[in-house]
Amino acid sequence: MKAALYRFFIELTNGPFISAALRKFTNSRMSRVFIKSYAAHYQINQDEMSKDIRSYSTLHSFFTRRLKEGARVVDNTHDSVASPVDGVIEDTGTITSSKEIIAKGKTYSISEMLGSKHQTEKYEGGTYIIIYLSPSHYHRIHSPVSGKVVNSYSLGSKSFPVNRFGLKFGHSVLAKNHRVVTEICSEETTVAVVKVGAMFINSVVVTNTEREWEKGEEVAYFSFGSTVILLFQKGAFIPGDIVKSAGEIKMGEPLGRLSGKKNQ
Numbered sequence: 001m002k003a004a005l006y007r008f009f010i011e012l013t014n015g016p017f018i019s020a021a022l023r024k025f026t027n028s029r030m031s032r033v034f035i036k037s038y039a040a041h042y043q044i045n046q047d048e049m050s051k052d053i054r055s056y057s058t059l060h061s062f063f064t065r066r067l068k069e070g071a072r073v074v075d076n077t078h079d080s081v082a083s084p085v086d087g088v089i090e091d092t093g094t095i096t097s098s099k100e101i102i103a104k105g106k107t108y109s110i111s112e113m114l115g116s117k118h119q120t121e122k123y124e125g126g127t128y129i130i131i132y133l134s135p136s137h138y139h140r141i142h143s144p145v146s147g148k149v150v151n152s153y154s155l156g157s158k159s160f161p162v163n164r165f166g167l168k169f170g171h172s173v174l175a176k177n178h179r180v181v182t183e184i185c186s187e188e189t190t191v192a193v194v195k196v197g198a199m200f201i202n203s204v205v206v207t208n209t210e211r212e213w214e215k216g217e218e219v220a221y222f223s224f225g226s227t228v229i230l231l232f233q234k235g236a237f238i239p240g241d242i243v244k245s246a247g248e249i250k251m252g253e254p255l256g257r258l259s260g261k262k263n264q
Contacts, residue, residue, distance in 0.1 A: 026223075031058050031060070032057055034059055038059065048068055049066075050069075051066075060223065064221045072216075073252050075253060076216075080256075080258075081144050082216055083144065084193060085131055085137070085142070086133065086137040086251050087131040087134075087227075088247070089131055089247060091129075091246070092130070095123050095126045096124075097124060097125065099111055113179070114181055114192065114194070115153070115155045119181075122190060123234075125234035126237070127236075129255060132227050133228070141228065142251055144215065145191055145213075147191075147213060148211060152182045153181055179195060180195045181193070181195075184213060191230060192231035194229040194230075195226070197222070197226055203222070204222060205222075206219065206220045207219060216251075230255070237258060240257070
């Protein structure tokens, strides 16, 4: 009953008109008056921002802010996998033989998430990591590994919350929300980076269209609190302590390392 009621109210407010109105407001100069209160409420670290808070003309420009050079240090160990975002590791585990992940007690189809059974085969038995970005986090997305972009595409139209309530009560939000999928082929393996949009504003803005990505390089940004899912091939990823403890992580910090095992 709670899940049905939750989905009803979210569906009621997630139409194109409200989404468009919210997008228009956050991009308007009227939204500027809310920047300081937003920063105070979410305890934004202003010392690491690339610009003074007074220089942002809209709430959207503040939300998608860049950081000062050196505010994040990317682990450049050859085989490390760097966190693509600031966020909280919500869940991690093994992709089942039926090509599903089980996150917060709910089952998600990888085929549905990636939009193709063919795309799914290579990740069977591999590892998934879900990183949630709250409104307080830095919302630029960076490449977790160095390699060639072999696939990039968008799926889904609407987006529902991807916070703990969304994962608990939403209907397959990680597999149905608007999402941008990128597959990166490194020397060792292929890694899928699934960027999942959140409530109201579906926007995942791609800022890097190059076919070669360097680890830590900016590639996109979110226009609202969102989620990134990393998919690794079987035996290709060895998780580090931060993944095992499921805590806060900063962009560039190591999630673990690639094993060097190819699984084509």
